[in-house]
Amino acid sequence: MTDEKTVKPNAPAQSGEVRREKKRKIRGVKRTAFAMPYLALSVIFVVVPLFIMLYYAFTDLDGGFTLDNFAHFFSRPNIMAVMGKSFLVALLTTVVCFLLAYPLALALSSTALNKKFILVMLFIMPMWINSLLRTYAMKIVLHILSVSNAWTAVTVGLVYDFFPFMLLPLYSALSGMDKSLIEASQDLGASPVKTLFKVKLPLSLPGIVSGVLMVFMPTVSTFAISDILGDTSTYLFGNVIDQWFRNSGGWHIGSAYSFILLALIAVTVVIANKLTKGKKEVGGVL
Amino acid sequence: MKKQVKTALIWSFVIVMLFIMYVPILILIIYSFTDAKALGVWNGFSFELYKNLFTDSEIMGALGNSLILAAVSATLATVLGTAAAVGIYYMKRRKKSASEFVANITMENAEIVTGVAFMMFFLAVNIHYGWAALIIAHTIITVPYVILSVTPKLSQINPNLYEAGLDLGASPVGSMLKVVVPQLIPGMLSGFIMAFTLSLDDFIVSKFINGGVETIPIYLYNALAKRGADPTLRALSSVLFVAVLSVLIALNVVSAKRRKKAVV
Numbered sequence A: 001m002t003d004e005k006t007v008k009p010n011a012p013a014q015s016g017e018v019r020r021e022k023k024r025k026i027r028g029v030k031r032t033a034f035a036m037p038y039l040a041l042s043v044i045f046v047v048v049p050l051f052i053m054l055y056y057a058f059t060d061l062d063g064g065f066t067l068d069n070f071a072h073f074f075s076r077p078n079i080m081a082v083m084g085k086s087f088l089v090a091l092l093t094t095v096v097c098f099l100l101a102y103p104l105a106l107a108l109s110s111t112a113l114n115k116k117f118i119l120v121m122l123f124i125m126p127m128w129i130n131s132l133l134r135t136y137a138m139k140i141v142l143h144i145l146s147v148s149n150a151w152t153a154v155t156v157g158l159v160y161d162f163f164p165f166m167l168l169p170l171y172s173a174l175s176g177m178d179k180s181l182i183e184a185s186q187d188l189g190a191s192p193v194k195t196l197f198k199v200k201l202p203l204s205l206p207g208i209v210s211g212v213l214m215v216f217m218p219t220v221s222t223f224a225i226s227d228i229l230g231d232t233s234t235y236l237f238g239n240v241i242d243q244w245f246r247n248s249g250g251w252h253i254g255s256a257y258s259f260i261l262l263a264l265i266a267v268t269v270v271i272a273n274k275l276t277k278g279k280k281e282v283g284g285v286l
Numbered sequence B: 001m002k003k004q005v006k007t008a009l010i011w012s013f014v015i016v017m018l019f020i021m022y023v024p025i026l027i028l029i030i031y032s033f034t035d036a037k038a039l040g041v042w043n044g045f046s047f048e049l050y051k052n053l054f055t056d057s058e059i060m061g062a063l064g065n066s067l068i069l070a071a072v073s074a075t076l077a078t079v080l081g082t083a084a085a086v087g088i089y090y091m092k093r094r095k096k097s098a099s100e101f102v103a104n105i106t107m108e109n110a111e112i113v114t115g116v117a118f119m120m121f122f123l124a125v126n127i128h129y130g131w132a133a134l135i136i137a138h139t140i141i142t143v144p145y146v147i148l149s150v151t152p153k154l155s156q157i158n159p160n161l162y163e164a165g166l167d168l169g170a171s172p173v174g175s176m177l178k179v180v181v182p183q184l185i186p187g188m189l190s191g192f193i194m195a196f197t198l199s200l201d202d203f204i205v206s207k208f209i210n211g212g213v214e215t216i217p218i219y220l221y222n223a224l225a226k227r228g229a230d231p232t233l234r235a236l237s238s239v240l241f242v243a244v245l246s247v248l249i250a251l252n253v254v255s256a257k258r259r260k261k262a263v264v
Helices: A003-005 A018-035 A036-057 A070-072 A076-110 A117-126 A131-144 A149-173 A179-187 A194-203 A205-219 A224-229 A237-244 A246-275 B002-031 B050-056 B059-091 B093-108 B109-125 B129-155 B162-168 B174-201 B204-207 B215-225 B234-264
Strands: none
Touching: A003 B109, A018 B059, A036 A246, A036 B059, A036 B109, A036 B129, A070 A076, A070 A246, A076 A117, A076 A205, A076 A237, A076 B002, A117 A149, A117 B002, A117 B234, A131 A149, A131 A224, A131 B002, A131 B162, A131 B215, A131 B234, A149 A205, A149 A224, A179 A194, A194 A205, A205 A237, A205 A246, A205 B109, A224 A237, A224 B215, A237 A246, A237 B109, A246 B109, B002 B234, B050 B059, B050 B234, B059 B093, B059 B129, B059 B174, B059 B215, B093 B129, B109 B129, B109 B204, B129 B174, B129 B204, B162 B174, B174 B215, B204 B215, B215 B234
């Protein structure tokens, strides 16, 4: 309450300089204080749970310190193979999404389509539909086409589910690009192919990086899509973690596995940030 | 001439891609009008599945739960997120990047890791799995998206207005509510819509902490993961597809009209 009084214009006369200084300080504190409720809740509900997970990862069932939970991962070739496969599937999904989405983003941002927003919207809209529903729709199609290979089914389903997440950042990057640079490249005699590789691709790098992240990260940790489209042979790393957490005896090993996944994600994010450092992001992500 | 060929090629490519994108959805909707148990079998036209859907109390209950959960958590997330966006926007560099780091954790972390961390935390602090856990978790994971939609609006408003409110005798909270918030409403609204949708959509985090409370995605996952899914799911999925797509189209038409009006 006293704070309030000092900032009122009719507050007792003080030396102007001092008063202004004080006023700014009070206001500075007050305004940033609005972030405190969320930040405090975040610490309680986001940071503390990670430390609890850390505790589980480094203890055994009796609560004693151990490194066995991590050793468990590195001593089992079949689990490492699951991890490897998850990465390969995620990588394959990301590459296929990119190869399909980049030409489409080029087409949608080309003058031929005159940036028809409605078309872009139609491609992006499925993003808002629950991925389980889209997976189910894909399951019916795969069934009609009698695709019997479980890995093919899972990969096709993943590409179908995550395609819009690749397209949107690519489209934002390409449509926000300075057109005069492309004209300059053409005026200087570059072929369309050369313009694509020397001008458009490098300039859309931030979009590519965020598209890759938005597809790769969820695919590497998914378990539902492989549950629905695949069988027991298509276990992904997410399925392994999910299995460990189905009964409380597995929480210690499951926590260690979660940290291994977390570490991989952190490395990916750091690499992505390095790649786009100093380049301004064109357009938002969502 | 050459240009026309190019345009035609681009158009056909785009249309083929659209076709691939929407055909699975169309097929699902078509097969929702037949009551065959097996996938991809046409058993004659019938509304049987829809009749089953609207009389299924489990599905209707899950739908109600989903909507209540989304409304409550999105409201909380909008309040917390708007306040946080304002606070973080005016922070100095060091504090700002620390706060942004905290807000980024749940966005960048794998959802399954967020989910299991919540599960172990709620057990440790004795919060029962179910409604309380779901509301807390959904609020926390959607706040960062509200911050993302409010922050751009903050850079458009005059920072002196808040100070003017204080000079005219308003308390910091009063000045915030009466001067700053009204200008942030468009950003808050899109933040709310995003939080609402994300909450409706989430099942990875919910799956670990729902404690028997069934939401639509949880119901879908449980039904789909079982072999030989219930054919009623086809009707449910079709209804959800059509509902989501019509809401999106309506929102876009409204905003397009508003944009046009603004130009005129």
